[in-house]
Amino acid sequence: MTLSLNEMEALAKRAARGGGYSWGLAEEAAKATRWLSARGLDGGLALAEVLEQEFANSLPDHTPGDLEGLWQSSAALCPLLAGVTLSDGADRLARGPIEMRHVVQPVLVLPFAANAARRLEGPVTVTSGAWTAITDGTELSAPDTSPNQAKTLQVEFGGTVSEPRARQTRASPAAQALLNRFAHRTYAPATEESRRLGAGAGLSDND
Amino acid sequence: MTQQSRHIARRDPAQVMRLKRLGSLHQCRLSFMRILTRRMAREGWRFTRPLFDIDDAGVGRAIYSVHGPERSYSLVAFAHDLPPDQRSDRVIAEAWDATFTLFDGVPTEEDIERLSQNVPLQEAGRISESELSLSRANRSVRLWSHVVERLAAGRQPDLEQIESVGYLMRTTAVYGSGKFGAADRETIAARTELQAPFQAEMLSVYLTRIFVRDLVEHMARIKGGDRFVRLSPVIARQLGIGNSTGLGMAPFIINHPILFNNWIMVREEAIARVRAIQTATPKEVALFGTLLQRSAVSVDRWRSAHPIQLDKLARLRADVLALEAHIGAESLLHDYPWNRLLLWSETALSEEGQELVASLILEPYGDSVDGLASCMADSNTDATVIDGAMRVKEVRALIEDRFGWAFALDWSAPEHCARAWYVSEEKLEPRMGERFEEPIADYEQPLAPARDAVAAYKTLADFGEDQPISAFLMRHPEHRHTIRRAQMSRIAPYSEVQDNTISATVLPIDMLRAKLSFFGATHFDPRSDRWVRICMYAGAPYPEDLTPETADLWVYPEGTS
Numbered sequence: 001m002t003l004s005l006n007e008m009e010a011l012a013k014r015a016a017r018g019g020g021y022s023w024g025l026a027e028e029a030a031k032a033t034r035w036l037s038a039r040g041l042d043g044g045l046a047l048a049e050v051l052e053q054e055f056a057n058s059l060p061d062h063t064p065g066d067l068e069g070l071w072q073s074s075a076a077l078c079p080l081l082a083g084v085t086l087s088d089g090a091d092r093l094a095r096g097p098i099e100m101r102h103v104v105q106p107v108l109v110l111p112f113a114a115n116a117a118r119r120l121e122g123p124v125t126v127t128s129g130a131w132t133a134i135t136d137g138t139e140l141s142a143p144d145t146s147p148n149q150a151k152t153l154q155v156e157f158g159g160t161v162s163e164p165r166a167r168q169t170r171a172s173p174a175a176q177a178l179l180n181r182f183a184h185r186t187y188a189p190a191t192e193e194s195r196r197l198g199a200g201a202g203l204s205d206n207d
Numbered sequence: 208m209t210q211q212s213r214h215i216a217r218r219d220p221a222q223v224m225r226l227k228r229l230g231s232l233h234q235c236r237l238s239f240m241r242i243l244t245r246r247m248a249r250e251g252w253r254f255t256r257p258l259f260d261i262d263d264a265g266v267g268r269a270i271y272s273v274h275g276p277e278r279s280y281s282l283v284a285f286a287h288d289l290p291p292d293q294r295s296d297r298v299i300a301e302a303w304d305a306t307f308t309l310f311d312g313v314p315t316e317e318d319i320e321r322l323s324q325n326v327p328l329q330e331a332g333r334i335s336e337s338e339l340s341l342s343r344a345n346r347s348v349r350l351w352s353h354v355v356e357r358l359a360a361g362r363q364p365d366l367e368q369i370e371s372v373g374y375l376m377r378t379t380a381v382y383g384s385g386k387f388g389a390a391d392r393e394t395i396a397a398r399t400e401l402q403a404p405f406q407a408e409m410l411s412v413y414l415t416r417i418f419v420r421d422l423v424e425h426m427a428r429i430k431g432g433d434r435f436v437r438l439s440p441v442i443a444r445q446l447g448i449g450n451s452t453g454l455g456m457a458p459f460i461i462n463h464p465i466l467f468n469n470w471i472m473v474r475e476e477a478i479a480r481v482r483a484i485q486t487a488t489p490k491e492v493a494l495f496g497t498l499l500q501r502s503a504v505s506v507d508r509w510r511s512a513h514p515i516q517l518d519k520l521a522r523l524r525a526d527v528l529a530l531e532a533h534i535g536a537e538s539l540l541h542d543y544p545w546n547r548l549l550l551w552s553e554t555a556l557s558e559e560g561q562e563l564v565a566s567l568i569l570e571p572y573g574d575s576v577d578g579l580a581s582c583m584a585d586s587n588t589d590a591t592v593i594d595g596a597m598r599v600k601e602v603r604a605l606i607e608d609r610f611g612w613a614f615a616l617d618w619s620a621p622e623h624c625a626r627a628w629y630v631s632e633e634k635l636e637p638r639m640g641e642r643f644e645e646p647i648a649d650y651e652q653p654l655a656p657a658r659d660a661v662a663a664y665k666t667l668a669d670f671g672e673d674q675p676i677s678a679f680l681m682r683h684p685e686h687r688h689t690i691r692r693a694q695m696s697r698i699a700p701y702s703e704v705q706d707n708t709i710s711a712t713v714l715p716i717d718m719l720r721a722k723l724s725f726f727g728a729t730h731f732d733p734r735s736d737r738w739v740r741i742c743m744y745a746g747a748p749y750p751e752d753l754t755p756e757t758a759d760l761w762v763y764p765e766g767t768s
């Protein structure tokens with residue numbers, strides 16, 4: 001069985017919200033998960049790994065502080081926060097490379113690097129040690145596997161997408177159970193009242 | 208011949224996007240059902256029924272295929288024997304009279320076998336990338352048995368009963384776009400015939416209507432034997448497919464701001480184009496008059512037992528009379544006739560009547576209007592990417608534009624935030640509850656954009672107006688969804704409902720109607736403040752009668768009231 005990309009996106013959004021992220025960040029997590037899945041990378045699994053860390057309880061500790069120098073914080077960086085910071089400040093990349101420290105699941109930074117690439121109208125290269133990924137905003141060249149954590153992560157404007165990954169129309173269900181566990185936190189427990197009133201039918205349909 | 212000689216702006220979002228008006232919208236030339244029937248006729252789509260294997264108890268399977276210029280699609284239908292006590296329109300139902308999927312192509316035996324294990328289970332089953340929709344329908348018990356009995360006895364059904372219900376079966380959900388494993392929208396979005404919104408879903412319902420006619424005749428034939436007669440084509444044509452839609456659909460128009468904007472903006476653009484026409488031909492005026500009369504028949508057949516709709520219907524009937532009197536007295540040939548008519552309607556008619564006029568004036572002008580159908584989909588995936596360089600003052604200005612009306616509300620007053628939208632653990636479907644009476648606030652879905660916009664606006668006041676919004680977002684990730692919406696509204700002036708979606712008096716049926724009117728639905732019949740029944744394809748030609756001449760105006764009944 002596989003999931004449609006739509007199902008993966010919807011599940012990722014609920015899971016990220018259940019993991020304590022704001023709705024706006026949950027939307028970003030969902031789009032990022034879908035973007036990776038559509039390029040044959042298991043974005044769902046990467047997201048589940050991030051949610052397991054429960055960063056949302058102390059988000060400022062996992063958000064890059066000073067953006068002028070090294071992007072780091074007192075604890076490991078959340079790739080979603082590092083990602084949106086990168087995407088929101090795409091112009092910064094045009095002025096020079098960005099170096100981050102201790103980024104969990106750096107593969108999740110790639111969809112945001114792709115946003116930056118589209119805004120800057122040129123490829124962006126993301127490197128951690130031997131792991132290199134390049135995206136022009138649409139296509140992605142990257143290995144099948146990625147590090148769980150990047151001690152250093154270099155993001156720079158430039159590069160060439162040499163071997164674009166094949167596009168996929170389905171997502172892996174590997175992380176489904178894990179993500180569902182987080183998504184479940186967003187569901188209100190059913191009460192008699194909600195059953196009766198919440199959806200609002202209440203008339204006989206046998207007519 | 209038409210002349211356009213002055214520019215008339217599209218109506219102001221502040222006027223159009225109020226819930227009361229959205230809840231008064233009517234179908235028009237750009238409705239998704241009409242886009243589909245026009246195309247099927249124009250391109251000469253062929254229809255076949257490769258399988259109809261239904262037993263004497265009405266249980267079995269059938270396949271209806273259509274063959275367009277480039278591709279084929281097939282409705283795979285499963286007919287069941289449903290005990291009456293299990294017949295429920297609610298999304299929480301677990302059994303139905305019939306279940307369906309729209310298959311991408313023509314299914315093999317293996318496909319059908321796989322689908323037979325899954326489609327009857329609906330949400331509890333899985334479909335695949337080869338399927339484009341998943342749906343189910345229940346009989347209208349009253350009308351179904353009446354029609355079966357009459358046809359079995361060699362007689363036609365009673366017209367009054369046909370009119371009072373309008374359909375033999377009603378769908379209770381039509382899922383598409385990747386739901387339950389189906390193909391994603393991206394898979395089909397580039398196909399010309401499915402580029403406009405909801406074309407796969409509309410096709411599945413069109414084919415469902417053919418199946419339902421065949422099934423009712425099949426059951427009557429078994430019951431009546433030699434005495435059986437076929438359903439008269441005139442009556443069959445009047446029958447549509449019902450649909451019962453609950454609250455779950457209401458968040459759609461908030462969750463898809465660009466898509467919903469495109470629907471509204473396209474209709475508003477069409478209205479503006481027609482208003483800019485300086486002189487109309489007698490033929491155009493005559494067509495408008497004829498369709499107004501036929502609309503009056505449709506309005507007359509429109510039944511509802513809900514007090515809100517009863518009141519709206521009474522006013523709409525009065526509006527139709529006023530409109531007929533007005534156009535009898537006024538020439539519609541000269542001096543920007545449609546603009547004059549629309550402006551008059553704003554002074555003389557209810558919102559139901561005004562929107563009927565707005566939809567009807569488009570009818571004589573298919574050449575200027577129909578091409579807009581290709582602008583109704585949402586293909587702008589970059590619209591959701593936040594521009595972090597935008598300055599705080601620009602974002603504040605965008606919020607002022609869309610939500611200025613909301614600044615004066617006291618959002619902590621119970622009446623302004625009485626409701627909360629949430630997803631229930633039980634069925635994972637959106638619901639709406641009472642914030643101050645139920646334990647739901649912690650689970651609230653982001654479906655109150657106006658409240659959230661006001662909160663973000665206030666927090667933005669603490670930031671320097673020339674700072675980039677990215678600096679604000681780093682400090683306030685809780686406002687990220689609001690900033691995104693504000694930026695999207697730059698390119699989508701009709702993206703936001705300009706009303707309070709969590710007030711004590713909000714009527715979710717207004718949101719349902721706004722969406723369903725674009726499908727082309729008629730005869731909105733609210734069953735509560737958050738649940739509505741409608742009719743689809745009533746009057747539409749079946750394949751044997753589908754021609755460019757019959758493919759468009761079928762929504763206006765030809766009978767007399």
